[in-house]
Amino acid sequence: xxxxxxxxxxxxxxxxxxxxxxxxxxxxxxxxxxxxxxxxxxxxxxxxxxxxxxxxxxxxxxxxxxxxxxxxxxxxxxxxxxxxxxxxxxxxxxxxxxxxxxxxxxxxxxxxxxxxxxxxxxxxxxxxxxxxxxxxxxxxxxxxxxxxxxxxxxxxxxxxxxxxxxxxxxxxxxxxxxxxxxxxxxxxxxxxxxxxxxxxxxxxxxxxxxxxxxxxxxxxxxxxxxxxxxxxxxxxxxxxxxxxxxxxxxxxxxxxxxxxxxxxxxx
Amino acid sequence: xxxxxxxxxxxxxxxxxxxxxxxxxxxxxxxxxxxxxxxxxxxxxxxxxxxxxxxxxxxxxxxxxxxxxxxxxxxxxxxxxxxxxxxxxxxxxxxxxxxxxxxxxxxxxxxxxxxxxxxxxxxxxxxxxxxxxxxxxxxxxxxxxxxxxxxxxxxxxxxxxxxxxxxxxxxxxxxxxxxxxxxxxxxxxxxxxxxxxxxxxxxxxxxxxxxxxxxxxxxxxxxxxxxxxxxxxxxxxxxxxxxxxxxxxxxxxxxxxxxxxxxxxxx
Numbered sequence: 001x002x003x004x005x006x007x008x009x010x011x012x013x014x015x016x017x018x019x020x021x022x023x024x025x026x027x028x029x030x031x032x033x034x035x036x037x038x039x040x041x042x043x044x045x046x047x048x049x050x051x052x053x054x055x056x057x058x059x060x061x062x063x064x065x066x067x068x069x070x071x072x073x074x075x076x077x078x079x080x081x082x083x084x085x086x087x088x089x090x091x092x093x094x095x096x097x098x099x100x101x102x103x104x105x106x107x108x109x110x111x112x113x114x115x116x117x118x119x120x121x122x123x124x125x126x127x128x129x130x131x132x133x134x135x136x137x138x139x140x141x142x143x144x145x146x147x148x149x150x151x152x153x154x155x156x157x158x159x160x161x162x163x164x165x166x167x168x169x170x171x172x173x174x175x176x177x178x179x180x181x182x183x184x185x186x187x188x189x190x191x192x193x194x195x196x197x198x199x200x201x202x203x204x205x206x207x208x209x210x211x212x213x214x215x216x217x218x219x220x221x222x223x224x225x226x227x228x229x230x231x232x233x234x235x236x237x238x239x240x241x242x243x244x245x246x247x248x249x250x251x252x253x254x255x256x257x258x259x260x261x262x263x264x265x266x267x
Numbered sequence: 268x269x270x271x272x273x274x275x276x277x278x279x280x281x282x283x284x285x286x287x288x289x290x291x292x293x294x295x296x297x298x299x300x301x302x303x304x305x306x307x308x309x310x311x312x313x314x315x316x317x318x319x320x321x322x323x324x325x326x327x328x329x330x331x332x333x334x335x336x337x338x339x340x341x342x343x344x345x346x347x348x349x350x351x352x353x354x355x356x357x358x359x360x361x362x363x364x365x366x367x368x369x370x371x372x373x374x375x376x377x378x379x380x381x382x383x384x385x386x387x388x389x390x391x392x393x394x395x396x397x398x399x400x401x402x403x404x405x406x407x408x409x410x411x412x413x414x415x416x417x418x419x420x421x422x423x424x425x426x427x428x429x430x431x432x433x434x435x436x437x438x439x440x441x442x443x444x445x446x447x448x449x450x451x452x453x454x455x456x457x458x459x460x461x462x463x464x465x466x467x468x469x470x471x472x473x474x475x476x477x478x479x480x481x482x483x484x485x486x487x488x489x490x491x492x493x494x495x496x497x498x499x500x501x502x503x504x505x506x507x508x509x510x511x512x513x514x515x516x517x518x519x520x521x522x523x524x525x526x527x528x529x530x531x532x533x534x
Contacts, residue, residue, distance in 0.1 A: 017292065018388070025390060026296055027289035096394050097403075099413065104403025104511055121285070121395040121474075123292060127363050128388040136364075136371025144420045144428050146366065147437050149412040150405070161411050162436070169429070169436025170414050207388075244371055 007086035009036070011079050011110055013103050015096040015122015016040075018129060020207035021047040028120045035090040037082045039075060043094035043233060045208075052090070057082075072102060076109040083115045096124040100150045100176055126174050129206030129235040133213045135245045143171035143241045151178035151185055151236070167192035171239055178202065178236035182222045189238065194218060199242035204230045215245050274353035276303070278346050278377055280370050282363040282389015285396060287474035288312040295387045302357040304349045306342065310361035310500060312475075319357070324349075339369060343376040350382045363391040367417045367443055393441050396473030396502040400480045402512045410438035410508045418445035418452055418503070434459035438506055445469065445503035449489045456505065461485060466509035471497045482512050 012031040017023035024032070032038065035052045042062025049058055059078065061070040075091075082089045097103025097119060110117040126148050130137050137146045147170035153161050166173070167189045175185055182202070190196060200221040204212040216224040218238055225234065279298040284290035291299070299305065302319050309329025316325055326345065328337040342358075349356045364370025364386060377384040393415050397404050404413045414437035420428050433440070434456045442452055449469070457463060467488040471479040483491040485505055492501065 015390075020294070022294035022297070023292045023388060025284070025290045025292055027287070029293055030289070096390075096398070098398045099394055099404050101403075102407070103398075104406045104508070107401065107403075108511065119398045119401070121290060121390050121398045123282075123363075123388050123390055124394055127366055127391055127394075131363070131365045131370075131386045131388045134374065134386075136368075136374075137366050138417070139371045140369070145414060145416045145433055147412060147414045149437075153411045165432065165436040166412055169432040170416075241371070244375065 008114075008116065009083040009085065009087040009089055010116040010118065011083050011089040011091060011106075012118050012120055013091045013093065013097045013106060014120045015101070015124070016044045016048055016092050016094050017123040018095055018125035018132075018207045019043070019045065019205060019211075020128075021045040021051075023123045023128060023207060024048060025120060025122065028122060031088075031090050031118075031120060032092065034088055036087040037089045038092055039078060039089065040092040041094050044092050048092065057087075072105060076106060079106065079110060080113045080115055083110075093122075095126070095176075096122040099124050099126060099148065125206055125233070125235055126176055129203040130174070130201075130237055130241075132206045132211060133201060133203050133237075133245050135201060135237055135241055137172050137174070137237075137241065139241050139244065143239055145170040146172045146174060148174045148176065151175045151181045163188040164192045167194045172241050173236075173238040175236040175238075177233055179204075179225070179230060179232045179234035182225060182234070182236065185236065186218060186222050189218060194238065198238055199240060199245075201237045201242045201245055202230055203235045203237070205233060206235060213245065215242060275381075275383065276350040276352065276354040276356055277383040277385065278350050278356040278358060278373075279385050279387055280358045280360065280364045280373060281387045282368070282391070283307075283311045283315055283359050283361050284390040285362055285392035285399075285474045286310075286312065286472060286478075287395075288314040288318075290390045290395060290474060291315060292387060292389065295389060298355075298357050298385075298387060299359065301355055303354040304356045305359055306345060306356065307359040308361050311359050315359065324354075339372060343373060346373065346377060347380045347382055350377075360389075362393070362443075363389040366391050366393060366415065392473055392500070392502055393443055396470040397441070397468075397504055397508075399473045399478060400468060400470050400504075400512050402468060402504055402508055404439050404441070404504075404508065406508050406511065410506055412437040413439045413441060415441045415443065418442045418448045430455040431459045434461045439508050440503075440505040442503040442505075444500055446471075446492070446497060446499045446501035449492060449501070449503065452503065453485060453489045456485060461505065465505055466507060468504045468509045468512055469497055470502045470504070472500060473502060480512065482509060 014028040196219040198218040202225040281295040463486040465485040
């Protein structure tokens, strides 16, 4: 390991939480406030970036719609390079790093290059978005299991999702980044045996001022989300627990302004 | 609604995170620091309780080994009663309230009684424990889906887990509170088609000074966890991603002292 300036920095992979900047952990906040470099994704709140020291270097390495504008190997090399300069590096990712966050790839690369790293878990939108819509993922007598997939993988041949077994395997199904392939996802679920009348909720920009919740049936959720003009990021929840969604936004789950809550038809 | 003292308090359901008190969210910390009453579960860190004001009332309503020493209806009634006294109530639950936390039941009861409530999501041990063991839940080309169940439900007739579909549905399977029924869980997974040689990890007290990680095969994990003397709470991870577990504890994922990491046989 070649160390410039005599000291090896470290990399903290910090889960930034689902959107509301106050859903960052206390530990994540401390790492951010002592960062010398912050590499952040597009979905990370600008208010969080303001928490880093004024003179910290800020590098956006975001993805957009599932496409990485900044290739993963370039991110990996940047992390190593800055740490070798002796800098405290924070890699700030939306949600949690280890659930569809590719944190595993970064940790492995850093280890292979002898860079000290720590993982600071975050609140995933897979959990926070249902909470913000008043939907528990599990509920006694209604749902005792949860499955989580990413909607971007519907058409990813290298990383296929086995919808035939997944469609009905868990009582509650959560699909992250669901909007772009929403019709395909719904189609896969239905042809693999999930009932057309299963309640479904599409949650846009959970825990932010832009939060919107559309509730419908599995059959109608894609059309309804389109009609209501939802924009990414959208999380889809399928299962009987959706019946517990409350049209009143859950107080305190939103950062700045009251959330807009939209009830679709089909309930 | 009968309001005593003229003002209706509110209830904040706060996810306390997986163990390390610094994995509480900034928002959860603020709620805790202004609480007048804290109802907390047994697994919540004492260091978190110290963050509540010195004169705040503290009530342990914990469960032990899946058995509620304090019945849910009594918790519900306490929340309503204290809010009606005009108090700011924090309901502090290990992990996240809406994933096997029965937060849904409490929110519904509070709404039915006209009590304002907010849900502040937390870092679930379902995500944090794998992170602390260096195991990503998803990984390109290896795992594109995750299923989460609670091990306490293996023998819960009112709330059965459908192991036949769940065993192989998702690439990565996470079983929370897995220790007590570990042999039954492994048995169910194997008879329902999960390979004996699937890598498995048992993680005790993740993100705390008592963290221990045992890595083995699905066939041997129960025996190995027993041999190593793991104690609850234990989270089980089954799937190829376990191959990425690092015997070195991930720095910073543990609160006070270096974690003990134990490698089992069968890797």
